[in-house]
Amino acid sequence: DAKTTQPTSMDCAEGRAANLPCNHSTISGNEYVYWYRQIHSQGPQYIIHGLKNNETNEMASLIITEDRKSSTLILPHATLRDTAVYYCIVKGQTGANNLFFGTGTRLTVIP
Amino acid sequence: GAGVSQSPSNKVTEKGKDVELRCDPISGHTALYWYRQSLGQGLEFLIYFQGNSAPDKSGLPSDRFSAERTGGSVSTLTIQRTQQEDSAVYLCASSSGGWGGAQYFGPGTRLTVL
Numbered sequence: 001d002a003k004t005t006q007p008t009s010m011d012c013a014e015g016r017a018a019n020l021p022c023n024h025s026t027i028s029g030n031e032y033v034y035w036y037r038q039i040h041s042q043g044p045q046y047i048i049h050g051l052k053n054n055e056t057n058e059m060a061s062l063i064i065t066e067d068r069k070s071s072t073l074i075l076p077h078a079t080l081r082d083t084a085v086y087y088c089i090v091k092g093q094t095g096a097n098n099l100f101f102g103t104g105t106r107l108t109v110i111p
Numbered sequence: 112g113a114g115v116s117q118s119p120s121n122k123v124t125e126k127g128k129d130v131e132l133r134c135d136p137i138s139g140h141t142a143l144y145w146y147r148q149s150l151g152q153g154l155e156f157l158i159y160f161q162g163n164s165a166p167d168k169s170g171l172p173s174d175r176f177s178a179e180r181t182g183g184s185v186s187t188l189t190i191q192r193t194q195q196e197d198s199a200v201y202l203c204a205s206s207s208g209g210w211g212g213a214q215y216f217g218p219g220t221r222l223t224v225l
Binding site: 034042043044045046049098099100101102103104 | 115144146153154156159167170202204213214215216217218219
């Protein structure tokens with residue numbers, strides 16, 4: 001599975017959009033991009049995933065570049081409850097069945 | 112609907128004792144995963160069950176760790192002769208199976224070995 005690179009930390013003002021970047025330049029054609037988050041003292045929470053098209057659900061939007069080498073998770077109106085560590089994970093059909101959680105991005109939403 | 116549940120939420124034990132941790136996956140999910148997370152660390156994969164296939168045990172750190180999944184549903188993770196380094200949050204996740212699906216995590220069991 002391809003390796004991902006994320007900034008260590010980011011801040012976002014409450015009510016503003018939070019844009020979390022992820023680089024995955026070695027991604028291959030059959031690998032999905034997944035986003036999870038982990039709020040302090042809780043289990044990881046699935047947010048969204050996509051292959052090559054942009055995706056949107058009730059939690060967030062996922063924008064994947066045309067070459068698929070990077071993506072951005074967008075939380076349109078960040079709230080204090082969105083403060084968490086956000087993980088970008090690339091996973092394909094082959095290889096290990098588990099998800100590899102790297103260090104992620106620690107997002108702090110500021111009042 | 113109901114999510115993944117785990118019990119107990121907290122477990123304190125003495126070094127050398129055995130412990131059992133339970134996971135109830137989302138109904139109908141065929142895939143089940145165990146991970147652990149030590150304080151301030153990332154998630155570490157332990158074991159994966161998919162349907163009736165042989166489990167992927169590649170992440171188990173030692174032979175003191177074992178897991179079973181009965182009837183394709185509930186799973187139990189057993190740690191024998193616990194050591195202080197086993198202290199961690201043990202997380203269970205389930206998915207509908209097949210690749211490309213999301214994993215849904217339980218709240219975890221915090222294990223403390225004194």
